[in-house]
Structure formats: structure tokens, C-alpha cells
Amino acid sequence: MTHRVExxxxxxxxxxLRAAWMAQELxxxxxxxxxxxxxxxxxxxxxxxxxxxxxWSRKEEGRFxxxxxxxxxxxxxxxxxxxxxxxxxxxxxx
Amino acid sequence: MTHRVExxxxxxxxxxLRAAWMAQELxxxxxxxxxxxxxxxxxxxxxxxxxxxxxWSRKEEGRFxxxxxxxxxxxxxxxxxxxxxxxxxxxxxx
Numbered sequence: 648m649t650h651r652v653e654x655x656x657x658x659x660x661x662x663x664l665r666a667a668w669m670a671q672e673l674x675x676x677x678x679x680x681x682x683x684x685x686x687x688x689x690x691x692x693x694x695x696x697x698x699x700x701x702x703w704s705r706k707e708e709g710r711f712x713x714x715x716x717x718x719x720x721x722x723x724x725x726x727x728x729x730x731x732x733x734x735x736x737x738x739x740x741x
Numbered sequence: 742m743t744h745r746v747e748x749x750x751x752x753x754x755x756x757x758l759r760a761a762w763m764a765q766e767l768x769x770x771x772x773x774x775x776x777x778x779x780x781x782x783x784x785x786x787x788x789x790x791x792x793x794x795x796x797w798s799r800k801e802e803g804r805f806x807x808x809x810x811x812x813x814x815x816x817x818x819x820x821x822x823x824x825x826x827x828x829x830x831x832x833x834x835x
Contacts, residue, residue, distance in 0.1 A: 658772070667765040670779060674757055678781065685764060685777040 649681025650725040653696040658687045665711070669695075672714050679726045697724035743775025744819040747790040752781045759805070763789075766808050773820045791818035 652673055656666035663685075670683050693705035695717060702720035703712050712720070715734040722729050746767055750760035757779075764777050787799035789811060796814035797806050806814070809828040816823050 663765055663768055667761050667768075670764070671757055671761040674761075674779060674781060678752070680781065683779040685768060685779070687768060687772065687774065 650677075650679050650698050651682045651684065652677075652680050652698075652721060652725070653684040653686055655686045655688050655692050655694045655696070657689055657692050659689055660691060660693075662693060663687070666693075669714065669717060673718065673721060676718055676731070677721065677726060677729075695721070697721045700724055742773075744771075744773050744792050745776045745778065746771075746774050746792075746815060746819070747778040747780055749780045749782050749786050749788045749790070751783055751786050753783055754785055754787075756787060757781070760787075763808065763811060767812065767815060770812055770825070771815065771820060771823075789815070791815045794818055 654666045654670055656662040666685055670685055674680055674683050691706070693703075693711065694701055695703040695712075697720070702724055703717060705711060715731070718731055719735065722731060748760045748764055750756040760779055764779055768774055768777050785800070787797075787805065788795055789797040789806075791814070796818055797811060799805060809825070812825055813829065816825060
């Protein structure tokens with residue numbers, strides 16, 4: 648089964664490269680991902696969805712995710728059995 | 742109107758970062774793009790689709806595109822009125 652992850656980012660804020668970096672981090676970590684969608688937006692948006700569920704919102708959290716915690720949240724949604732290595736605290740983001 | 746561009750790349754060939762680089766080049770150039778999809782694949786695939794039309798196939802062309810010619814082909818499909826600057830030869834890829 649493949650999964651869809653989407654990164655919705657604000658172009659006015661110049662977050663493209665940040666979003667692209669996170670995209671390749673996620674793709675390099677999860678071979679469960681079938682589609683990684685980069686979606687340009689406006690108004691300070693920075694959200695990540697995994698299979699339609701929002702796993703990060705900068706407006707709600709008040710900050711960007713560390714890449715490790717973003718991977719945990721995506722993992723919890725698309726590959727809950729996976730362990731992510733030494734920085735992993737499974738279920739922390741659940 | 743927004744457009745969808747998809748980059749289908751071989752993970753076994755380690756083309757993820759190349760694909761991600763092209764993704765951010767296209768997103769930085771075309772605000773007409775509503776979704777830029779990175780799609781992992783196998784078997785040496787490297788294809789780019791714009792609105793469902795294949796605009797590059799490494800197997801057919803025998804090589805990767807220069808970023809300028811990839812932009813021309815995407816432009817011809819999604820924003821034919823756009824001029825891409827000094828390296829542009831409009832319609833060359835048409």
C-alpha cells in the first residue's frame with residue numbers, strides 16, 4: 648500500500664526550499680510514500696498532511712517541526728510499526 | 742487555473758535529490774503550478790508529466806534534461822505565453 652504526503656507551504660514567506668528539503672527527507676526515510684506533493688500557498692501556511700490527516704500546522708504549533716518530530720508524526724500515520732532510529736520516541740507525537 | 746506537474750524518479754538509481762532539485766526549480770519558476778508531485782519509482786524511470794502529458798522521458802531521450810529545457814517543456818504545456826529569460830528558445834521543445 649502506498650501513501651500520500653502533502654506539504655503546503657507559503658511562497659511569500661520563501662519557504663519553498665525548506666519544504667523541498669523536508670520532502671526529500673521524508674521520501675528518503677519512508678519507502679511507504681507513493682506521492683509526495685509540494686503545494687504552494689500563501690498567508691503564512693505551513694502544513695503537512697499524511698493520507699489526508701493533518702500532522703503538522705505551523706499556525707497551531709507556533710513553530711516549524713524538527714525533522715525528527717515531523718518524521719515521527721508521518722510515521723505514526725503511515726508506518727506505525729517503523730522505528731526511526733536513535734532520535735525516535737515512538738508515540739510521542741501520537 | 743492551477744496545474745499539476747509530476748516527477749517520477751528511480752530510487753534505486755539514487756535520483757531523489759536530483760528530482761527534488763528539479764521540483765524546487767519548477768516551483769520557483771512557475772507560480773502556475775498548484776501541485777508538484779514527487780513519485781518514487783524503480784527500474785531506471787525518470788519521467789516528468791505536466792497536466793498528465795509526458796514532457797520528458799529519460800528512456801526516450803537517452804539522457805536527463807537540462808533544467809532550462811525541462812522548464813521550456815513544462816512551460817509549453819502549462820504557461821505557453823511565458824518567456825523564460827535569456828536561455829529560452831520558445832517553442833524549441835514544442
